[in-house]
Amino acid sequence: MIPNAPEIGKLLFIICFWICAIFLPVWLVSWAVGVLLPMLLEQGSPSMAMTATAETLRALTPIISVMVFIPINAMFMVLYERRALALFTVRLGPNRVGPDGLLQTAADAVKLLFKEDITPRGADAFMFTLAPIIFFAPSIFGALPLLAAITNNHSLYQITNLPTGIFYILAAASLPVVALVMAGWSSNNKYSLVGGLRAAAQAISYEIPLVLSLVTVCLMAGSLDVVKIAQQQDGGILNWNIAGGGALRGLDKAIQTKLGVETTPLITPQQSSDPTETPVAAPTTFEEVIHQYYPFEFLSYISAGVLIFCSFILLGLYLTGACAEINRIPFDLPEAESELVSGYNTEYSGIKFAIFFLAEFTNLFIVSSIATVMFLGGGDNPIPQWLLNKMPLEPIQKSLGAILSPFINGLHLIDPDTFWAAFWVIFKVYTFVFIAILIRGTLPRFRIDQLMDFGWKRLVPLSLIAFLVVVFARVLVVCHG
Amino acid sequence: MDQYMILKDYVSSADAETALFYVIAILAISLSVGVISDRNIIRSGFILIGVFGAISGLFLMLQAQFLALAQVMIYAVGITLVVVIALMLTNPRSEREAVITEGDEFSQETGAVQFIQRLQQGTPAFVAVFSFFTIYLAIRSESWTPVTEKVSTDNVKVLGEALTTVYSLPFEFASVLLLAALIGAIMLAKAEKRQPAIESAED
Amino acid sequence: MQDQGFMKSTIGKDFLYGGLVFLTICAFLGFLSNPATRDVIINNYYDIGMFFGIVGLGLFFIGIGARTPGVIAGGAIGSFIVLTAPQDALVRYLSLSALLFGIGMYGMIKSRNAVRVLMSIELMLNAVNINLIAFSRFVDPVQVKGQLFAIFILTVAAAEAAVGLAIVLAVYRNMSTVDMNKFNLLKW
Amino acid sequence: MGSNLIGRAFESFKRIGEGLRTVLMHSFREPITKTYPDTVSQIAPHFRGRLALSVNPDTGEHLCISCRQCERVCPDKCIEITAHKSPETNKLELIDFKIDHGLCMFCGLCTEVCPTTCIINTNDFEMADYTRESLVYDLRRLTLTQEESAFYFEAKDMPKPKPKPPKPAPGAAPAAGAAPAGAKAAPVGAKAAPAEGAKPAAAAADAAKPAESAKPAAAPAEAAKPAAAPLEATKPAEDAKPAEAAAKPQDSSTEPAKTVGDTTAKPEEKPTASPEVKEAEKEKAPEQGADADKKEG
Known part of the structure; x- marks a missing residue:
C-alpha cells in the first residue's frame, strides 16, 4: 500500500524506544529522589536533620529530573530529526549503529565527549569557555516552570510553580543571545563574529513578536502563571487556547448541559477557578447557557470566530518567532553552513560543541512545550469530558486501577493523573518537533535583509494588531480567566 | 505546599x-x-x-x-x-592604548606641581569616593525603622493595577518618552546616503 | 587644536584642583575642630576612620605598584563589608547601591571610550534601582511604589541607552573615533 | 495596498502549505538509498573500473602481444611492460606487466588502443589497500580467469578472439598466473548486482559454460574425474590455483586433478581476499561456495 511502510515503521519504533528510554529514567530517578529516598530517610530515623535532608531532596527533584532528561532527550531528538529528514528526502538516514541506527546519536555523543577540546590562538579563553555554559544554563533553568504545568501541578514539581512563570521563561529565553555574541566574538574568527552579530540582530527582532504573542495569550488567560493557564484549559479541545482562548467554552458548557453531564469529571478535575465565575443560578437549557456565555448574540458569535482566528495567528507568530529564537531553519542565519561555515560555533570542538548542540535541541523541546502549554492545553486530553463519558472506558479504567493500585497507593510509583498528563504532553510536544523538522525539510534559508523586513514590517505589526483585536473581541465573549 | x-x-x-x-x-x-x-x-x-x-x-x-x-x-x-x-x-x-585606570604621563615638574597633578588625575576617584561617602553618611545618619510586613507574593498584580490606575499618566508619559527616544535614535543613527566612504574605511 | 583658555592651561587646572583639595581639607578639619561634631563622629561614625584607613591602604598599595583595578575592587569590597556588617539589612542594600553608584560615577568620569561611559551610566541607574527596590521592600511592602519607580527608571534607562548609542554612532560617523578626549568641538 | 498585502499573505501561505505537503508526501516514497556494502547497484558493462588483462575465454591463452601501445598511449605513464624477444620463435614474449593503479586515472585510452582487446576495464572498483605499493598490480594480479574473460567479452559485446594454434606449455603459464586474480575478481563480479537478483551471477555462470566445454581441451586429465556438473563449471580456476608459480608452467599441466583438494597453497595465493568476499561468494554462487567448503574441510 505505502511503499515506504518499513521505513516509517522503523522511525515509529525508534520514537517509541527512545521515548521509553527518555522517560523511564526520568520517572524512576524523580521517583527515587523525590519519593523513595525521603520516605526511607524519614522512616529510618525521624530526626530534624533527616527531615531537612528529605525536604532538600524533594526540592531538588525537578532539577535532577531535568538534568537526567536533557542529554537523553537531545540524543533522541537528533536521531529523530535525522531519520525524519531522511524520510522527507527519500533517503534512509543513519542505520548502522545499533539496530536500524538506534544508537547512532549515543555513539556520536561519546565521540564528541572524547574529542580534543581546542581553544584557538588569539581567542579570549575565558569568554570562549563561558559562552557554551551561558548558552546551556537557560535551557535548564528556563524550563522549570513548565514542569509544574505539564505534570498537572504534581506535588513534587510544585516548587517550580512560579506566579510569574511565563515571564520567567521569556527572561530565560532572552539569555542565549548573549552567549551567541560572546561565542562569536571570543572565537577570534571573522565567520564566528558575523554569526554572532547576526544572532544578536535576529534574536532582538524576533523576540518582539514572540513575546507579544505569548503576552496576548496571557491576556486571554488573565494570568502569568503557566500552571493556571494550563489548568484553565482543562476539559477537551474546545477549552484550549488554540480555540480562541476559551471562546468555545460556552459551547462546551452548553453541550454538557444538553447532555445532562453535570460536570462530573472522570479523570481530570474541573478547574478550581470555575466556581467563582459561574453564576449561582445555573442555567438549565442549551439556549440559556449559550446566552450566558455569548451575551451579545450575533456580535458575540462573530467575536468568538475572530478570537479563534486570532489564536491561530498567534500560534503561527509564536512558532515563527520561536524558530528564529532558537536559530532553526529557515532562520538559521547565525550558523549558516553554506555561508558562514556554521557561524558562531565554527571554532568549537569536543565537549563545548556538544554543549552547544545539546542546548540547541533542548531549546527546541522547550519551545515546543511552551507552545503546548500555552496553546494546546498542556497535559489535557483533547477529547472532551462529555464525550469520554459516553465511551465505554469505565471497565478498562477499573481493571487498570486494580492492577496498578499497589504501585499507586503503596509505593507512589505512578500517579495516574500525572501519567496521562505526561503522555499527552509528550505527544503534543513531539508533534511540534515534527512540524519543526518538516519546516526544516521544506523551506530554504532567509537572506538577512529579508529576515529583517519580515520581522519588523510583517510580524511586529501583525502581532500588535492581533493583540488589539484580542483585547476588544474578548470583551464580547465570556472566556475563562 | x-x-x-x-x-x-x-x-x-x-x-x-x-x-x-x-x-x-x-x-x-x-x-x-x-x-x-x-x-x-x-x-x-x-x-x-x-x-x-x-x-x-x-x-x-x-x-x-x-x-x-x-x-x-x-x-x-x-x-x-x-x-x-x-x-x-x-x-x-x-x-x-586607551587604558582608563592608568593616568597620563607625568610632566617633568617636581614638588608641589607634580603633587597637584597627581591629585588632579585622582579627581574621578575623589569624586566617586566623595559621593559614595556622602550617600553613606546620609544613610547612616537616618535611623530606619523597617516594616516587618511581608511582601505579598502576588505583587505583580499590585504593580499592574497601580500602573493602570493611579500611575496611568506617568505610564503614558513613559511610553511617549520611549517612542520619542525610538524615533530620535533612528533619526540620529540613520546613515546619510552621501557617506559611503566611512563604511569602507572602517575596516 | 591648541586651546589657550583658562581651563585648558595647566596653571588654571592646577589652581582649580589645588583649591578643591584645600577646601576639602579645610572642611574636614573644621568638621573635626568642632568638639561636638568630633564627639559625634568618634562615637557614632567610627566607620569613617575605617573607611579612610582602607582608602589610605589602597593608595599605599597603588604607590608600591599594585594594579589599580585589584586595589579598587579589594578596597571597595573590604570597605563595604567592614562598613555594613553590623548594620541592618536596609542599610546594607542602600550602601551597596551607593557603592555601585560611586563605581559607576568613577567609570563615567574616567573612561575615554564613549561606549564605556554609556555602560557606566547604566550601572549608576541600576544602583538607583537597588535603592528604590530596597525601600519598597523594607519600608513599603504592601503598595510597592519603589518598584513602580524602578519600572520607570528601566524605561528611562532604555531610552537613554538607545539615544546614547545613536549619538555615539553619529559621532563615530563624523569623527571616526569614540574617544571622549577627542570630542572637543564644543568649547567653553 | 491592504487587500494586496493580505492577498499576498494568503498566497504565500498557500505556497508554503503546498511545499510542506509535497515534502510530507515524499516520506511515503521508497527510499532510493542503497546500503552500499550490503547491496551494490548494477554496474554498466562499460564501467571503467580496475584494469585487467583478459585471456582467451575458450582456450585460456593470454591475449597480450606486448605491442606496448597501451604503455605509449597512457597519459599517466602507469603501465610498464617488460617483454623480450624469444630466441626460439622470434616473437615478443611477455615477462611482466605492471599497472600502477595509484597513478591510473581510468581514462580507458589503453583499452581503446589495444589491438587484441586484451587490456580491459573490469567492474571492480574496490581497490582500497593499506600501502601504495600494493596498488601496483603485476601480471599475476592483472590477468583474468577464463570465465571472467568470457563474462567481460560477452558483457562488453566484444568479438571473441580467435584461438591460437594449441600450444600447451606457453598457454598454461598465463592461466596459472590468472588464478589468484581470478579468485579475487570473480566474487566482485558476482557481487556486482545482487539487488536486482543474481542476474550477473547467472551471466557469469552462463559464461562459465563455454569454459566447461572447452575444459577438456585445456586439461584433458580432468575429464576422468567423477564430479557433478555444476561443480565442474568452476574447475578450471580451482585447477589452476595450486600452480601458483608462473616459473613452473609444466607442473600445472602435468599435475593431476587431485591437487584440487590441496589447501596448502591457498593462504599464499589469496592474501587479500577478505572474509566478506568469501561470504558473497558463498551467497551468489552456491556451487563455488560448496567448492570452497570442500576446500576448507
Missing part, C-alpha cells in the same frame, strides 16, 4: 539571607570594578551583563520578581546591543 516549609524557613532565615546577600554583593562589586577597568571594551560589556545578573539576584532577594525578570530580559538584550555596537565602533588597536 507545606512540605517545603522547613526549607523555606531555612532559606528565609536571617543568616542565610545575609550570606547570600554578601555573596551577591561581592560578585556585583567586583564585576562592576571589572566593567570600568577591563582593557577590552567588549569584555567589559559582557561583564556588565554579569553585574546586571547579580543585581537582578538582589531584586529576587528583595522579592521583586517582576523587576528581576524584566532586568534580565531588558538588559541581557540591551547590553548585548551595546556590545555589538561597541564591536562595530572600536578599533582593537586604538582601544588597547
Whole structure:
C-alpha cells in the first residue's frame, strides 16, 4: 500500500524506544529522589536533620529530573530529526549503529565527549569557555516552570510553580543571545563574529513578536502563571487556547448541559477557578447557557470566530518567532553552513560543541512545550469530558486501577493523573518537533535583509494588531480567566 | 505546599539571607570594578551583563520578581546591543592604548606641581569616593525603622493595577518618552546616503 | 587644536584642583575642630576612620605598584563589608547601591571610550534601582511604589541607552573615533 | 495596498502549505538509498573500473602481444611492460606487466588502443589497500580467469578472439598466473548486482559454460574425474590455483586433478581476499561456495 511502510515503521519504533528510554529514567530517578529516598530517610530515623535532608531532596527533584532528561532527550531528538529528514528526502538516514541506527546519536555523543577540546590562538579563553555554559544554563533553568504545568501541578514539581512563570521563561529565553555574541566574538574568527552579530540582530527582532504573542495569550488567560493557564484549559479541545482562548467554552458548557453531564469529571478535575465565575443560578437549557456565555448574540458569535482566528495567528507568530529564537531553519542565519561555515560555533570542538548542540535541541523541546502549554492545553486530553463519558472506558479504567493500585497507593510509583498528563504532553510536544523538522525539510534559508523586513514590517505589526483585536473581541465573549 | 516549609524557613532565615546577600554583593562589586577597568571594551560589556545578573539576584532577594525578570530580559538584550555596537565602533588597536585606570604621563615638574597633578588625575576617584561617602553618611545618619510586613507574593498584580490606575499618566508619559527616544535614535543613527566612504574605511 | 583658555592651561587646572583639595581639607578639619561634631563622629561614625584607613591602604598599595583595578575592587569590597556588617539589612542594600553608584560615577568620569561611559551610566541607574527596590521592600511592602519607580527608571534607562548609542554612532560617523578626549568641538 | 498585502499573505501561505505537503508526501516514497556494502547497484558493462588483462575465454591463452601501445598511449605513464624477444620463435614474449593503479586515472585510452582487446576495464572498483605499493598490480594480479574473460567479452559485446594454434606449455603459464586474480575478481563480479537478483551471477555462470566445454581441451586429465556438473563449471580456476608459480608452467599441466583438494597453497595465493568476499561468494554462487567448503574441510 505505502511503499515506504518499513521505513516509517522503523522511525515509529525508534520514537517509541527512545521515548521509553527518555522517560523511564526520568520517572524512576524523580521517583527515587523525590519519593523513595525521603520516605526511607524519614522512616529510618525521624530526626530534624533527616527531615531537612528529605525536604532538600524533594526540592531538588525537578532539577535532577531535568538534568537526567536533557542529554537523553537531545540524543533522541537528533536521531529523530535525522531519520525524519531522511524520510522527507527519500533517503534512509543513519542505520548502522545499533539496530536500524538506534544508537547512532549515543555513539556520536561519546565521540564528541572524547574529542580534543581546542581553544584557538588569539581567542579570549575565558569568554570562549563561558559562552557554551551561558548558552546551556537557560535551557535548564528556563524550563522549570513548565514542569509544574505539564505534570498537572504534581506535588513534587510544585516548587517550580512560579506566579510569574511565563515571564520567567521569556527572561530565560532572552539569555542565549548573549552567549551567541560572546561565542562569536571570543572565537577570534571573522565567520564566528558575523554569526554572532547576526544572532544578536535576529534574536532582538524576533523576540518582539514572540513575546507579544505569548503576552496576548496571557491576556486571554488573565494570568502569568503557566500552571493556571494550563489548568484553565482543562476539559477537551474546545477549552484550549488554540480555540480562541476559551471562546468555545460556552459551547462546551452548553453541550454538557444538553447532555445532562453535570460536570462530573472522570479523570481530570474541573478547574478550581470555575466556581467563582459561574453564576449561582445555573442555567438549565442549551439556549440559556449559550446566552450566558455569548451575551451579545450575533456580535458575540462573530467575536468568538475572530478570537479563534486570532489564536491561530498567534500560534503561527509564536512558532515563527520561536524558530528564529532558537536559530532553526529557515532562520538559521547565525550558523549558516553554506555561508558562514556554521557561524558562531565554527571554532568549537569536543565537549563545548556538544554543549552547544545539546542546548540547541533542548531549546527546541522547550519551545515546543511552551507552545503546548500555552496553546494546546498542556497535559489535557483533547477529547472532551462529555464525550469520554459516553465511551465505554469505565471497565478498562477499573481493571487498570486494580492492577496498578499497589504501585499507586503503596509505593507512589505512578500517579495516574500525572501519567496521562505526561503522555499527552509528550505527544503534543513531539508533534511540534515534527512540524519543526518538516519546516526544516521544506523551506530554504532567509537572506538577512529579508529576515529583517519580515520581522519588523510583517510580524511586529501583525502581532500588535492581533493583540488589539484580542483585547476588544474578548470583551464580547465570556472566556475563562 | 507545606512540605517545603522547613526549607523555606531555612532559606528565609536571617543568616542565610545575609550570606547570600554578601555573596551577591561581592560578585556585583567586583564585576562592576571589572566593567570600568577591563582593557577590552567588549569584555567589559559582557561583564556588565554579569553585574546586571547579580543585581537582578538582589531584586529576587528583595522579592521583586517582576523587576528581576524584566532586568534580565531588558538588559541581557540591551547590553548585548551595546556590545555589538561597541564591536562595530572600536578599533582593537586604538582601544588597547586607551587604558582608563592608568593616568597620563607625568610632566617633568617636581614638588608641589607634580603633587597637584597627581591629585588632579585622582579627581574621578575623589569624586566617586566623595559621593559614595556622602550617600553613606546620609544613610547612616537616618535611623530606619523597617516594616516587618511581608511582601505579598502576588505583587505583580499590585504593580499592574497601580500602573493602570493611579500611575496611568506617568505610564503614558513613559511610553511617549520611549517612542520619542525610538524615533530620535533612528533619526540620529540613520546613515546619510552621501557617506559611503566611512563604511569602507572602517575596516 | 591648541586651546589657550583658562581651563585648558595647566596653571588654571592646577589652581582649580589645588583649591578643591584645600577646601576639602579645610572642611574636614573644621568638621573635626568642632568638639561636638568630633564627639559625634568618634562615637557614632567610627566607620569613617575605617573607611579612610582602607582608602589610605589602597593608595599605599597603588604607590608600591599594585594594579589599580585589584586595589579598587579589594578596597571597595573590604570597605563595604567592614562598613555594613553590623548594620541592618536596609542599610546594607542602600550602601551597596551607593557603592555601585560611586563605581559607576568613577567609570563615567574616567573612561575615554564613549561606549564605556554609556555602560557606566547604566550601572549608576541600576544602583538607583537597588535603592528604590530596597525601600519598597523594607519600608513599603504592601503598595510597592519603589518598584513602580524602578519600572520607570528601566524605561528611562532604555531610552537613554538607545539615544546614547545613536549619538555615539553619529559621532563615530563624523569623527571616526569614540574617544571622549577627542570630542572637543564644543568649547567653553 | 491592504487587500494586496493580505492577498499576498494568503498566497504565500498557500505556497508554503503546498511545499510542506509535497515534502510530507515524499516520506511515503521508497527510499532510493542503497546500503552500499550490503547491496551494490548494477554496474554498466562499460564501467571503467580496475584494469585487467583478459585471456582467451575458450582456450585460456593470454591475449597480450606486448605491442606496448597501451604503455605509449597512457597519459599517466602507469603501465610498464617488460617483454623480450624469444630466441626460439622470434616473437615478443611477455615477462611482466605492471599497472600502477595509484597513478591510473581510468581514462580507458589503453583499452581503446589495444589491438587484441586484451587490456580491459573490469567492474571492480574496490581497490582500497593499506600501502601504495600494493596498488601496483603485476601480471599475476592483472590477468583474468577464463570465465571472467568470457563474462567481460560477452558483457562488453566484444568479438571473441580467435584461438591460437594449441600450444600447451606457453598457454598454461598465463592461466596459472590468472588464478589468484581470478579468485579475487570473480566474487566482485558476482557481487556486482545482487539487488536486482543474481542476474550477473547467472551471466557469469552462463559464461562459465563455454569454459566447461572447452575444459577438456585445456586439461584433458580432468575429464576422468567423477564430479557433478555444476561443480565442474568452476574447475578450471580451482585447477589452476595450486600452480601458483608462473616459473613452473609444466607442473600445472602435468599435475593431476587431485591437487584440487590441496589447501596448502591457498593462504599464499589469496592474501587479500577478505572474509566478506568469501561470504558473497558463498551467497551468489552456491556451487563455488560448496567448492570452497570442500576446500576448507
